[in-house]
Amino acid sequence: MDEPPSNAPGPVAGGPIPKAVASRLSLYLRELQHLIEQGEETTSSSQLGGKLGFTDAQVRKDLAYFGHFGYPGIGYRCDKLVAAIKKILGTDQQWSAALVGAGNLGRALLGYKGFGRQGFRVVAAFDTDTTKVGSEIESVRVYNLDQLSDLAKTLRIRLGIIAVPASAAQGVANRLVAAGVEGILNFAPVTIELPDTVRQVGVDLAIELEQLSFAIVSRAEGS
Amino acid sequence: MDEPPSNAPGPVAGGPIPKAVASRLSLYLRELQHLIEQGEETTSSSQLGGKLGFTDAQVRKDLAYFGHFGYPGIGYRCDKLVAAIKKILGTDQQWSAALVGAGNLGRALLGYKGFGRQGFRVVAAFDTDTTKVGSEIESVRVYNLDQLSDLAKTLRIRLGIIAVPASAAQGVANRLVAAGVEGILNFAPVTIELPDTVRQVGVDLAIELEQLSFAIVSRAEGS
Numbered sequence: 001m002d003e004p005p006s007n008a009p010g011p012v013a014g015g016p017i018p019k020a021v022a023s024r025l026s027l028y029l030r031e032l033q034h035l036i037e038q039g040e041e042t043t044s045s046s047q048l049g050g051k052l053g054f055t056d057a058q059v060r061k062d063l064a065y066f067g068h069f070g071y072p073g074i075g076y077r078c079d080k081l082v083a084a085i086k087k088i089l090g091t092d093q094q095w096s097a098a099l100v101g102a103g104n105l106g107r108a109l110l111g112y113k114g115f116g117r118q119g120f121r122v123v124a125a126f127d128t129d130t131t132k133v134g135s136e137i138e139s140v141r142v143y144n145l146d147q148l149s150d151l152a153k154t155l156r157i158r159l160g161i162i163a164v165p166a167s168a169a170q171g172v173a174n175r176l177v178a179a180g181v182e183g184i185l186n187f188a189p190v191t192i193e194l195p196d197t198v199r200q201v202g203v204d205l206a207i208e209l210e211q212l213s214f215a216i217v218s219r220a221e222g223s
Numbered sequence: 224m225d226e227p228p229s230n231a232p233g234p235v236a237g238g239p240i241p242k243a244v245a246s247r248l249s250l251y252l253r254e255l256q257h258l259i260e261q262g263e264e265t266t267s268s269s270q271l272g273g274k275l276g277f278t279d280a281q282v283r284k285d286l287a288y289f290g291h292f293g294y295p296g297i298g299y300r301c302d303k304l305v306a307a308i309k310k311i312l313g314t315d316q317q318w319s320a321a322l323v324g325a326g327n328l329g330r331a332l333l334g335y336k337g338f339g340r341q342g343f344r345v346v347a348a349f350d351t352d353t354t355k356v357g358s359e360i361e362s363v364r365v366y367n368l369d370q371l372s373d374l375a376k377t378l379r380i381r382l383g384i385i386a387v388p389a390s391a392a393q394g395v396a397n398r399l400v401a402a403g404v405e406g407i408l409n410f411a412p413v414t415i416e417l418p419d420t421v422r423q424v425g426v427d428l429a430i431e432l433e434q435l436s437f438a439i440v441s442r443a444e445g446s
Contacts, residue, residue: 022437026430032410042312052414053281088432090440097432108331114412114429120436155308159435182433188338189253191275199438203431206337211408212382213343214245214312219351 017065017088024062027052029085032078033117040161044075090118096156100172101163102127102135102142105187109163110138123155145175152179159183166190239286240311250275252308255301256340258333265297314342319379321404324386325350325358325365328410332386333361346378368398375402382406389413439445 017025031051035043045059063076065085071077086092099106099114101124109115110122127133127144133144143151151157160176162184163167169188176184183199186192189207194200226276240248254274258266268282286299289307295298309315320338322329325348331344332338348365348399350356356367366374383399385392385407399407406422409415412430423426 015285017441019434021435022441023430025437026427026433027414029433030430031414032425034413088365088437088441090436091433093436093440095432104331104334108327109428111327112375112428114427115432118429118433120429120432122253149281159432178395183439184280184340185432185435185440190257191250198303199442201431201435201438203336203426204249204253205332205426206343207246207253207337208339208426209338209343209382209408210249210312211242211246212408212424213316213318214240214248214311215424216406217313217316218242218311219242219243 021062021065022089024052024058025085025089028062028209029082029089032085036078036082041078042075042079043078050078067094079097087120093119095120095158096123097121097153097159097161097164097185098123098148098152098157098179099140099161099174100145100148100176101168102129102132102137103163106163107137109161109187110140120159122161123157124151138212138219145172148175149179151183157181159185162186162188162192164188201205244288245312247275247277247281248308248312251282251285252305252312252314254307255305259301259305264301265298266301266304270305271299286357309342316342320341320344320382320384320408321347321371321375321378321380321399321402322344322348322363322384322386323350323368323371323399324391325352325355325360327385331359332384332410333363333431343382345384346371346380347374368395371398372402375404384410385409385411385415387411 008104008118028048031048032043045056049056054080066088074094086146097120099122106125108181110125115122122140125137126145126148127142130144132142135142148167157179158181160181162172166188169186169190173192173194177194177198180196184194186200186202189204191202192200251271254271255266264379268279272279272282289311320343324331328347333348338345345363348360348363349368349371350365351368353367355365358365368429381404383404385395387395389411392409392413393415396407396415396417400417400421404421404436407417409423409425414425415423
């Protein structure tokens with residue numbers, strides 16, 4: 001079980017958290033939620049790291065960014081750690097999102113159960129295809145894109161999810177920004193330009209596969 | 224236009240390429256392919272960086288990992304740079320992939336045009352749902368999961384894409400490994416265990432949204 005780091009040099013509790021650490025926090029959170037589902041109340045950095053392929057030193061260092069959650073002889077309390085990580089990731093809040101693009105990918109995203117588990121709720125979908133407008137997909141209504149600005153206010157939409165072709169993505173992003181969203185998750189395979197006040201995360205599925213082929217060939221070539 | 228770095232300290236051409244650099248190479252590749260489609264023959268590190276929000280120093284440093292592609296007064300030749308990046312990422316080769324899970328997400332992935340553009344080809348889909356077996360989705364046939372091992376050999380499948388629920392993911396991963404795949408792209412929101420010889424990239428859509436909310440709240444809190 002863990003002895004939390006005491007006065008070792010390294011990350012300072014309350015300091016800014018690097019993006020790489022934040023993405024590992026998401027993985028810890030997912031594992032902790034699994035452990036809780038299985039009835040576990042405590043965990044250790046070696047258990048947590050072992051499941052994810054990280055060393056326990058890495059886990060301790062990451063968790064030290066936001067204070068001391070370990071108890072000597074007990075390890076970490078899963079529920080406290082979950083609450084602390086959620087606060088850092090912002091998922092202790094509810095986030096309402098608008099999905100733009102009700103094609104195959106949009107449908108898949110609307111059917112995706114994982115969003116709700118983490119506090120995200122897609123409250124409306126938008127499309128320019130009038131044959132889709134008015135329909136419901138997975139209990140989410142599809143509206144005309146022209147209604148975005150009005151509905152964003154009524155439904156308190158804070159996030160936009162772009163699932164349209166690359167050629168339409170920047171135009172949709174501009175409309176989402178005008179509608180007041182704080183962040184955009186962009187599935188279109190193109191980099192969109194946003195004002196500094198709006199955050200974006202891009203998910204390009206071809207790039208994910210490229211990173212896989214890179215991992216295979218770079219290992220094959222030795223080093 | 225760029226003067227490529229000459230004997231400045233930093234990355235060594237031919238040395239191992241860090242993952243963070245590899246993921247930026249994917250972004251450069253995407254931009255270069257857009258530029259070529261638009262009829263551009265050359266680019267500069269500042270043009271490339273500007274489109275992606277990176278400094279030109281960052282672009283030059285990243286490209287220096289694999290030798291000198293810049294020409295003083297001309298910049299970078301787009302076609303040469305594309306070829307060099309593809310070689311590093313392994314996408315100068317053809318990769319045949321099997322998709323497991325023909326639900327909403329699987330359908331979206333089969334309809335996704337971006338894979339083919341980068342040299343990836345989903346040659347077969349698999350499901351345990353016998354009502355789906357025998358059907359075709361986007362011209363890809365759905366087979367019974369029991370046929371995976373045989374078909375993997377016949378179709379020379381090198382990659383597996385997991386689009387099944389979390390509870391089924393490890394079992395599917397084991398079957399893909401037994402069928403001889405070299406790498407797995409895992410969309411199930413769970414960490415799967417693989418032998419050291421098989422690479423994996425995980426895409427958890429809820430985690431992508433969490434990283435977006437993190438970017439929003441961490442900025443909002445200052446620093």
